[in-house]
Amino acid sequence: MSKLKVVHYINQFFANIGGEEKADYPAEIRVGEVVGPGLALTQAFGDEAEIVATIVCGDSYFNENLDKAKADILAMGKEHQPDVFVAGPAFNAGRYGVACGTIADAVQEELGIPSVTAMYKENPGADMFKQKVYIVPTKNSAAGMRAAVKVLAPLALKLAKGEAIGSSAEDGYMPNGVRVNFFEQERGSKRAVKMLLKKLAGKEFETEYAMPDFDRVAPNPAVKDITKAKVALVTSGGIVPKGNPDHIESSSASRYGEYDITGVNDLTAETYETAHGGFDPVYCNEDSDRVLPVDVLRDLEKEGKIGSLHHLFYSTTGNGTAVASSKAFAAEFSKKLLADGVDAVILTST
Amino acid sequence: MVHICTVTPISMTVGANRIVPAIAIPHPLGNPALDPAEEKDLRRHIVEKALAALETEVEDQTIFD
Amino acid sequence: MKEKFTIITNNPLVKKKLGEEYRILFYDISYEDILKKVRDRVYEGHLLLSHPLSGSVKPNETPYKSVMIAAKKGDLDMQSMEIMENALQALRKFERKSDKYKPEVYEDFQLIDFTLIESALPSAGAW
């Protein structure tokens, strides 16, 4: 029986090329070579799989030449048609982790080849990609290589064989928001009593279902002089030009709109409406200024109370829209706002 | 950034740092019960509060009541 | 007592059995649209009095829903709002099959929905 084929991605450091000073090393493929952590993986794969090629890429190179690096690596991957693509482990190396997540996700999405990576849970790549590709949690340094490979290799084999992947607790990947059933060793009541005893003793315990959590960011400094500031409007209240030209969904929005209000002094029933399905739209459709205060901001602009009102506003519907989507929307239009020299944003929600 | 919203506890949970309370969910910056001029005054009042919030240094999540 | 609460429902049996004694707003609309109606009222400041996911018959399985809200408007109630939003989200998890039963089954669904809202009446009438 022929062995399953694996293509392995690592950075310049793990390829023994060098540290930070070599981080601009461009992507290259070493066919038939097993490099660095690939040795440990090969050992763990035993007779079942082999690494047919190793792709090496500098972390800075990858992140600074994202599109090219991605395209090059995808081309390399495609050529070898592996049964599974393994990236890392990246441990606590931030840019390496992001690279591993990015490329594993791309290989999976664009080549349809199952992918897996591994990194420390606080690596920024973990939060960014754990819902897209299987990520095995590791210790925060390469000292955890052996433990990481122990989980990574069997998971990679399962993926390569196209076997059903069990729950995160069984197959060892980071919880990815998809709930999967499995049979525990002990019944629920016993697990509950044990968990309570740990909690009472102040020991660490692991909940079987984590409550949804939210991010915190440090506050930005105050705007020095608002009378000189360019102020932009953003809303989750779904304000759109009448007719909803971008077809923003009334709930669980998959997109946001960018609308030009140059020369618009007042939002009227004839010109604007809400796409939001999360509340009675009557009041808003009568007068969208009730959600997006363009009229008042135009007055303040004229009176010199603000520098100017940015000519574009951004809008989506907050109703049932996934946190991940909202984040992605905001990440995208925040860049545009910065590029347009916006100093302050008023976000309105219903 | 300042967040004008009706349900300030939600704004707190999602992590906004400058929060200005609004009127009601279907009309955060308005009140259809008022006549149009009064309603616009009300809206202006909220927006001015939001602008003031933007000019205020905050250390932590703050609701500008 | 009559004035204190309103039942929003799409269940004809609730209207028939309770319509004379209580304030019932009957709409011939879907389960989901009933929840949306209730949510809109909650957003206007009506207090939610009964849980919108009353009963273990799953949403999209039974087509009927009756929910009790306070007749009077007040300030927006956070708890009412959260419960309504969570209920609307929960709807989406279930396959829609409330339009696939034999006719006689609908009477059973009506009955169950009626007993659920009826179970709230003694509590609602107590103050």
Next chain:
Amino acid sequence: MKLELGHIHISDIQIAPESKIENGVLYVSEEAVKEIVLEDEKLKSVALDVAKPGESVRITPVKDVIEPRVKVEGSGGVFPGVISKVDTVGGGKTYALKGMAVVTAGKIVGFQEGIIDMTGPGAEYTPFSKLNNLVMVIDPIDNIKQHEYEKAVRFAGFKVAAYIGELARGLTPDETFEYETYTIKEGLEKFPELPRVAYVQMLQSQGLLHDTYVYGVDAKRTLSTILNPTEVMDGAIVSGNCVSACDKNTTYHHLNNPVIQDLFEQHGKTLNFVCQIITNENVYLADKQRSSDWTAKMCKLLDLDGVVVSQEGFGNPDTDLIMNCKKIEAEGVKTVIITDEYAGRDGKSQSLADADPAADAVVTGGNANQVIILPKLDKVIGTMDYITKIAGASDETLRADGSLEVELQVITGATNETGFNKLSAR
């Protein structure tokens, strides 16, 4: 209070001319059972059948599952306030027939649910596939109201279970277990160092087919209160709940509540099991608030250090669960909650209809929306007529080869929220 619970193992059930238990075999007279059931003039007929582990048998639609017991010493009798007088139970000596159950089945409403498969993949999810089941399919007289039918079937189950339990009165148990809880002062003196722990059990209480009875009282008309955990071993809590097969508590679950058993196992060793607190899950929101306020108040009053909270049913009880958890934690009492999940068929939806950061210790009985294929079995006890009319079944349910595609929801006890099973999810 101290209860001795004698286990009598039943290895087989046979329909016979005379009812008796001999060498671990239960012989049941169909005539005798019929007479008991049909005492109720609302009931027209009862068909008796036996389903054994491993047989190619499907029982549906299941209403309740009951373990026969008999009280041989101490005050009161089994199912107080329902079958026996309302005397307080939980002390003395009780015998339980292990390895078997009385299962009631019957179509009370058109979307009746509940499947017990005795073999195949479905059998892995229901604890009742491991029991010898005496199944009664009960039909009512014509033109009966659903609530009368439900009540008649509920009582028929308890009466027959009590009748069978009575057959064991003169036997010697195969094993005996002792369960003892102490008064507040005794407990403090006996276990000064051990954390004080209680079990908070939430009871479904919302209306027809959604009710639970405590000493015969409809739980929705009760305030949160305290029980000796041994009381439930004598049937102080019984099920009138027919909906949400996977996560309702049958009477069998109440009698054999696993949280109580597992807390007793640690009692006097790592914790002091103080008592059980029961609270309801009503439709009316002010009731939810009152009940959870009272639960938290009692936790404080009893100087508890920790509680295990179990839920029953789908949807609105999530609100009660989170209220209880939040308020109990706010009193400085640590909680672990047991629930199940409705995360959608793909497992990607929000599992619960409510959430709070205070709920940081959760045990789950699994995702009830998970799809499972149940193969065609040789024999059906009950009726398949309504199989597509059950929660979690859809019009594609009955497939060409006779197998069923359903969600775990339809399987009796599959995602039970007292932690009865090993099923979990991550």
